[in-house]
Amino acid sequence: MKQVRIIFTSDIHGYFYPTDYLDRERKPKGLLHIAQIFHKDGNTLILDGGDTLQGSPFSYYSQMKGRPDIAAELMNQAGYDAVTIGNHDFNYGYKYLQSFLKHLNAVCVCQNCVDKKTGTSVYPWHIFRLENGIRVGVAGAVTDFVNVWEKEENLSEVQITDTFESIAKAYDEIKDKSDITICLYHGGMECDIGTGKILETSGENIGFKICRELGFDLVLTGHQHMPINGRLICGTYVVQNACNADTYHEIEVSLSDGMEIRSKMIAASEIPMQTNSLPFQNIEDEVQDWLDSVVGILPESLYPKEHLQMALEGSKLADFINQVQLEYTKAEISCTSLANKVPGLPQKVKVRDILLTYPFPNTLVVLEITGKILKAALERTAEYFSVKDGKIGISESFFKPKIEHYNFDFYRGVTYEVAYDKPKGQRISKIRINGIPIEENKKYHICMNNYRASGAGGYDMYKECRVVKQYGKDMFEILLEHISKMKNKQ
Template sequence: MALNEVSITILETSDIHGHIMPLHYAANKETPNGLARISSYIKDMRKQEPDLLLIDNGDCIQGTPLTYHYAKFRDHLPNPVISVMNHLQYDCAVIGNHEFNYGMSIVSRAVSQSFFPWLSANILHRDTKESYFGYPYTVKEVKGVKIVIVGITTHYIPNWENPSHIKELAFEDALLSLKRWVQFIHETEQPDVLIVSYHGGFECDLETGDLTEQQTGENQGGQILKEVAGIDLLLTGHQHRILSKSVNDTYIIQPGYNGQHIGKAVIHLKKGTNSWRVENIEGEVVSMADQLPDKDVLDLVYFQEMETQKWLDQPIGYIDGDMTIHNPLKVRTHEHPMIEWINKVQMKASGVSISATSLLSNISEGLPSKVTMREIVSNYIYPNTLTVLELSEADIRKALEQSASYFTLNEEGQIDVNPEFVLPKPQHYNYDMWEGISYTIDVSKPIGERVIELEFYKEGPHHVVMNNYRAGGGGNFSMFKDKPVVKEILIDMAELLAEDLLEKKTIKAEVNNNFKVINSNAHR
C-alpha cells in the first residue's frame, strides 16, 4: 500500500449483556456466543492489524446469572466483565441503558475499574449539567490518522430505570446533543475520521425512511443519518439487530447481542494536501460460532463463575404440579401457573389486589418439580423491582388494549404474534397478563377494540403492582406515565420469588382462569 494510503480496522461489540461464558445457564449447555469466543477472534485480528480500535457500544455489565451474582454478593471484587474488557484492551465503551440496572454504585465501580474511558455525551450531572462519566468523546491516533469517537446514549432511560438508580443524572436528547458535539468536534479537533457510537437503534426502514416504530426518542438512528452531517461511521446497538451497510454517506453497523457476533469496519483513507480523506468503508458482522473460547478469558473469571454455579444449584423448593413451559404463545393465550404465581408474589410483596406481569422471554422453560436459583433467574431474567400505581378503570382498559395488540390472526385464521412485536427487535415481554380482574381479549376485533369483557372486583381508583420498567411507560404503555406512585418495592423480583418459595417450600401449580384470549370468528 502506498504511503499516502492507509486502512484502519474498527471492531464493535454491543449488547453483550454479561455473556462472557459460552453458556446457556438454565440448561448448562455450551452456546456459540460470549466474550470468551469474541476474545479469540480479536486476538487473531490483532495479529493482522495490531493498530485496530476496539469499541463497546453499551449494555455489557448486566444480563447473566454471573453478573447478577457479582452485583448482589461479590461486588467487593473486580467486575468480571470489566476484567475481560481490560484484558482485551478496549479503547472505549459507551454507557448503555442496562448499565444502571444494578444501581449507580455498580456502574461507578465498573467505570473506575476500567483501563479505558466510558463515553456518553448526553448523560449529565443533574445539577452541574456536565458529562457525568467525564468523557463525551475520545481522540485516537492510528497510523498518523486522527480519529475521534463520540459516545451517545438513548435518552429514554428514565422511562425504564428505577428512579433511585439515576437520581443524580439528567438525560439530554441524544439527537440534539450529538448535533452540538459533532459540530464542536469538527471545529475544534478537526478529525480525519469521526465515529459515533450510539447506544440506540433505528426508528425507520433504512431503505424507505418509513417509520417502523413510534417516535418516542428511544431510537433516533434514522434522524441521526438524516440530520447530522460529518459522521463517517455510525456504530449502533440496543435493538439487537444485525446491520452492516452504507446509508447517506455514513456506514452503519449493529452487531446483534449476547456476543453472538462482532461488527467489523475497515476504513480506507487517502492522504490529501493537508489531511486524510475517507475513500470508502467496508463492513461486515462476523459470527462467533466457529471461534473456540479463549482459555485466558475463561481463567480470568473461573472463580467467580464457580461461585455463581454453586449459587445457581442451591435447591429452594418444590412445585406441586406442572409449571413447565412448552409453548410461549399458549402461555399468553391460556393462563399459566408460573405467571399466576409471579402475579401472586407481586401482590403479596406490595399488599395490593391487582397485578400485571409478562413472560419475559420465549426461551423460558418454566419451573421443574425441584426448583433451584438457576431456574428462578433463568425465567425472571431482568433485575426488575416493583412499583404500585394508582390507575383508573380507563387506564387499565387502555393497558389491556395495548397488550391485546400483541396478537394477530394468521392466514389460517389462527391466533399468532403480531410481527411488530418480533421485528426489528423481539418484544414478547411487552405483553402483560393480569391478576385481580377478569377480562376477555377477542383477536378478531380491530386493535384498540379487543377487550370485550372487563370485570373489576371492587370500585376504583385501583392500586396496581407491576415492574418498574412497565410503570415508567416502557413498552409503549404511555397510559402509565406520570400516574401517582403509591409505593415502590426496591427488591429484585428474582429475590422475591426465591423468598416466597423458600418460605412456602412447596408451591401448588394452579390457575383461576381470570382471562381468555379468543377468536370469536372461529366459532361461527
C-alpha cells in the same frame, strides 16, 4: 493507502464466559470466547456499545458481591479502547457504574450523560491518533429513555439529556479534528432498514435520524439486539450486533483519495473453542455452584409454551409470578410479562432457573388506577394480536423494529374478553374484578414491575397514576424467598 480496523461489540449483558448458564457446559459464546481472535494492533480500535453490567447470572452475582471491577478487568484483557453506556448499565446504581468505569482502561464516551451540578458531559467525545497517523473521533450516547425506565435514585447525580441534540453537538466539535468520525450509539433504528419505513415514533431509537441529519462516517448501534450487517444508510455506514456476545463486527476503513468501508459480522459459534483457563475462573465456578443450589419444590413444573399460545390461552408460569406479586403486595390486581426467551421453572427449582426465567432487574410498584385506565391498559395488551385471513397471529409492531414479547402483559385478579378481529382500542369488553364489573371512575390497586409502571412498552396510561407503594427488593429475591418456603411442599 492507510487502513483502520475497528472491532465492535455491544449488549454483552454480563455474558463474559463461554456459557449460556442453562447448564455448566462450555459453549462457543461470550466475550472471552470471541475476544481470543480480536488480534489488536496499533491501527485497531476495540469499541463497545453499552449494556455490559446487567443481564446474566454472572453479572447478578458480581453485583451481589459488590465487584464491578471483575467486568472491568475482563474487558481490559480484551483490549477495549472506548465504550459507551447502555440503559441497563444504570440498573445497579450510578456508584456501581462509576466503579466499573474507574477500573476500566478504556475511555468512556457518553455525551448525554451530564453532571447535574456542572451541566457538562461526564463522558465527552474522544479523538484517538493511531500509529499510522489517522485521527478517529468517537462520540457516544445512550437512548434518553433511560429517564423513563430507570429508578430515580440511580440517576441522582446525572441527567440523561436529549440524545440527538447531544450527539449533534459532539459531531460538530469532532468533525474537523478527525479523519474518521464514529457515533457509538446505545440505541437502534426507528425505521425499517430495507425500506426506510417509519416503525416507531417514540424517540427511544433514532439511528435513522442520526444517519439522515448528521454526517458521521460510522454509526455503531445497539440496544435492539437486532443483527445488522454493514450497510450504508443516508451515506453513513451502520452495523448492529446480536446480544450476549453472540456476534461481533470487524470493520475495515481504508483511506486514500476517499474512504472505503467494509465489514463482516462474526458469530461466536463460528470460532473454535478454547481449552485454556480463563481469568476469574474461580468466581465463575462460584457462580455455577450458586446457580446449582436447590431453592424449593413447586407442586408442578411451570414451563412456557409458544408466545402466541400463552397469550391466547394463558400461562401457568405468568400466573405463578402474578400470584407471588399479589401475595407480596396485597394489591387487587397484578400484571407481569415474560421475556422473549423463557426456560421456565422445573418442579425442583434451582437458583439458575429463577434467574434465567426472570432476568429483569425489576422491583415492584403498586399503582392506584381507575377502571378507565385498566381498560386502556388491557387494550394496549390486546394490540399484540393481529388477524389475517381469519387467523390470529402476532402484530408486526411487536416484532419490528425489535422483538417485544415482554410488552404483552398477563393479568391476575381481573377477567375480560377479547374480540381479536375488532380495531385496536375496541377489543376489550366484560372486564370484571372478583366477578364484579368494573366502574370507569372507581379506583383499584394494581401491582406491576417498575419498568411497566414507568409507562414503558406503550403503557403511557400509567404515567400519571398515583404510586401507592414502591418496594426496594429485587423481583428475583422475592421469587427466591417465595419458592424457598415451598421446599417441603409437594
